[in-house]
Amino acid sequence: MRRATAAVAFLVVFGAAGCGGEEAPPPPPPEPTRLAIIFPEGFTIEEMAERVKAVRKIAIAKRAVTPRLTAKAYRAAVTDAQAPPRFRQDAPVGKLEGFLFPALYEFAPETTARELVGKQLDAFRERFAQLDLTYARSKHLTPYDVLVIASMVEEETAVAAERRLVAAVIYNRLRIGMPLGIDATIRYGLGIPGTQSLTGAALATDSPYNTRLRTGLPPTPIANPGLASLQAAAHPARDVDYVFYVRKPESLTHFFTASEREFLLKVCEYGYACD
Template sequence: MKKFLVLLLSIALLGSGGFLLWSRTPILAAGHAPVDFTIRPGSGVRSAAGQIASAGVPVQPLLLELLARVTGKSERIKAGSYEIEGGTTPERLVEQLVRGEFAQHALTVIEGWTFAQMRQAINQHKSLGHDTASLSDAELMARISPGASPGFKGPEGLFFPDTYLFGKGASDLLVYRQAHAMMIKRLNEAWERRASGLPYKTPYEALVMASIVEKETGVHADRELVAAVFVNRLRIGMRLQTDPTVIYGIGPQFDGNLRKRDLQADTPYNTYTRKGLPPTPIALPGAASLRAALNPAQTDVLYFVARGNGSSHFSNNLDDHNRAVNKYQRGGK
């Protein structure tokens, strides 16, 4: 009986112009905190209106249903997670439902993160559905990319650092798949634009190099030179001798202090004891590092040392390098 009376009142309001006024009056005052709600798949307009009200949106569901019906939009409402902000009117709310303007949440994958750090960030994100938290890395990769290239040796490096958007409650697999697809796309694009004569047999080897460049410098202007140092060393069979690979090989046990014994302890990632590239990437490289690895500076530099301000000094012979080390790291002149 109550619903029938509300419906009669709605029709009366519609005829008097009051309904139009209601449809254009904010549901929440401007500046009000957003309210989240979810429309379940398969919901009709009446059920959807009830779900919105039950989520705490202060709107009369029968009036909202009537608005959707009289505007011819009742059959076009889309299921999903939404967010209503202060100042939103019933008219605008119905438009959101029809357009499927879902609430967008974001997760940013940082350049230079390891895959373990990416997994931790995804597992801790409160707006994601955690469908993969109990999976091993191998099981996860099988879900992300069942046809992944056999040349890939595990997940490290295979995800592109960027900001990824998703609806509340979306499966974490969505983020993994987007990041993986983007890395493969960016890597293949960079490979197609690579300089000639590089010492890489496959795009994967270039990805390994890009990860080293990513960890060796955060200075954009130095990336191509850092890449040139390592490319030149590969060409002449010189060991890469890069600390980040050694640190990666130590793993979670690394305490932040790289010691002489660490540089002497042989692991597959110790580029002081082994020639060539390490077996896998050591981090998630960004676009700039991919470009640098595949288009290094055209120079004969073989050494670099940190200046102490974030940038590096580059040398093409050991004597000059030793003088630079003395100047920038030992306080000499």
């Protein structure tokens, strides 16, 4: 009985030692803390900054870690960063909207905002390099124009099968000098969220982003598009003459047509407005 007690005492005091007096290996180092942030397709820079703020709060509350990453630092890093070289001739200085690729990014608590923005820019360069811009160039569009179009496609439809059709409408309207009439550009220019209705005054406000009043493209992207919208902007649907579309009620899909009369009839039928 005493031998058993002595043996237990030995293991408690020398718990790491084996029967031959050998020391057990040290425990493995703890796994480094990894965090993640998701930027959805179509997020603006400001929405991304707010997402950084939200993820930081969750990390502090749920993971008991305090990331270096803050919304303020993210905004500053975006302001300090430059567009990829091939776009600098066309992109306004200090305007990085469109270049911050939306995706899931893992990061460590010590990751800086500059490093995260760098990852987003690298991801954008990698995706954009995959595009064949031959067709866009044949329509006298620059790579930056394609990016602007992709941002509008991203905002106009969430239906994969419609992306190339929306892009075709934009191409067709540009070709005939018709205002694009995309209200998402007006919202972006005035800072009005999608959950808020556009007033008559807002629609009548003259700005470079009012594509109801002005022809051509808005001066910058209005969101950060994903790969599918980039591909649609580079490869719009061919051989379609659509210049109008309207969203179907209680649906994410749209009705497309080349006829203004047919478009207006559908607008009335869907309950939006009747002349």
